[in-house]
Amino acid sequence: MTVAILGVGAMGEALLSGLVRAGKRVDEILVTERRPDRAKELTERYGVEAMENATAVKRADTVVIVVKPQDMSSLLDEIASSMRPGHLVVSLAAGITTAFIESRLPEGTPVVRVMPNTPALVDEGMAAIAPGSHCDDAHIREVQELLSSTGRVSRVPEKQLDAVTAISGSGPAYVFYVVEAMIEAGVHMGLPRATATEFVVQTLVGSAKLLRETGDHPTVLREGVTSPGGTTAAAIRLLEEGKVRADFLAAMEAARDRSRALSSGQI
Ligand SMILES: NC(=O)C1=CN([C@@H]2O[C@H](COP(=O)(O)OP(=O)(O)OC[C@H]3O[C@@H](n4cnc5c(N)ncnc54)[C@H](OP(=O)(O)O)[C@@H]3O)[C@@H](O)[C@H]2O)C=CC1
Numbered sequence: 001m002t003v004a005i006l007g008v009g010a011m012g013e014a015l016l017s018g019l020v021r022a023g024k025r026v027d028e029i030l031v032t033e034r035r036p037d038r039a040k041e042l043t044e045r046y047g048v049e050a051m052e053n054a055t056a057v058k059r060a061d062t063v064v065i066v067v068k069p070q071d072m073s074s075l076l077d078e079i080a081s082s083m084r085p086g087h088l089v090v091s092l093a094a095g096i097t098t099a100f101i102e103s104r105l106p107e108g109t110p111v112v113r114v115m116p117n118t119p120a121l122v123d124e125g126m127a128a129i130a131p132g133s134h135c136d137d138a139h140i141r142e143v144q145e146l147l148s149s150t151g152r153v154s155r156v157p158e159k160q161l162d163a164v165t166a167i168s169g170s171g172p173a174y175v176f177y178v179v180e181a182m183i184e185a186g187v188h189m190g191l192p193r194a195t196a197t198e199f200v201v202q203t204l205v206g207s208a209k210l211l212r213e214t215g216d217h218p219t220v221l222r223e224g225v226t227s228p229g230g231t232t233a234a235a236i237r238l239l240e241e242g243k244v245r246a247d248f249l250a251a252m253e254a255a256r257d258r259s260r261a262l263s264s265g266q267i
């Protein structure tokens with residue numbers, strides 16, 4: 001089963017590296033890139049063959065598209081005539097609907113839309129999948145298998161994908177943003193940067209593990225840290241006064257709205 005990955009930037013490489021780590025044969029992975037230097041880099045790093053989009057599509061059984069939403073339209077035009085019956089198309093692009101992709105490819109092409117995230121690079125990804133109108137169970141199983149080499153996979157109705165994009169697709173960026181701020185705070189208070197980084201990163205990893213392993217609600221875990229009249233209460237009070245929780249809500253709604261805008265062509 002040969003897989004072609006069209007567009008191997010940040011997300012495409014996360015998928016590619018996951019497939020290679022999971023033991024997928026590199027002679028069954030084809031990649032395409034716009035810049036020759038990037039194509040060469042991927043060939044040297046992973047041992048995969050790089051080529052033109054049309055050639056990759058003709059040689060592959062499954063075509064995974066990981067270009068920016070803004071590049072989707074021209075890419076679909078470029079590959080449409082190379083598609084053959086039996087090809088499965090998997091799109092990782094934010095916003096772009098299965099209906100849009102189906103409308104640009106030969107009638108009946110099965111399309112599965114995926115919203116992954118970059119922790120896939122360390123096999124801790126979270127991917128949502130939504131099938132288009134020409135998919136059967138075998139197509140869905142194939143994509144579940146493909147993505148499960150990079151972390152967890154869950155099927156959702158396509159109408160939920162804008163919200164999923166806002167919370168888990170973009171999610172790692174919010175976490176890194178908070179981590180940056182906490183490290184900066186440590187530095188402001190006189191800690192060496194390396195010390196602040198070590199303490200914040202381990203706190204993040206430990207907290208994530210606590211959430212997953214206890215299954216407790218985050219409010220319960222937060223209350224466990226917040227001693228009466230103590231340091232945590234002082235900090236949380238300031239965050240509440242600054243309306244940080246409301247800002248998080250509004251920020252994720254902005255991400256969801258941007259995903260919707262990408263789907264309606266407001267690029
Ligand atoms: N980054 C993330 O965390 C996530 C990204 N996604 C989705 O993944 C997709 C890619 O995002 P991301 O990896 O961040 O973006 P990048 O810009 O890092 O990667 C896209 C890559 O595709 C290449 N490319 C563009 N057009 C073509 C083409 N016609 N043929 C071959 N290669 C092409 C680009 O080349 P060039 O540099 O020359 O433009 C670039 O290397 C997007 O649709 C995004 O919505 C989804 C979830 C998470």
Ligand SMILES: O=C(O)[C@@H]1CCC=N1
Binds near residue numbers: 165
């Ligand atoms: O920022 C973006 O548009 C992409 C989609 C989700 C994460 N990164």
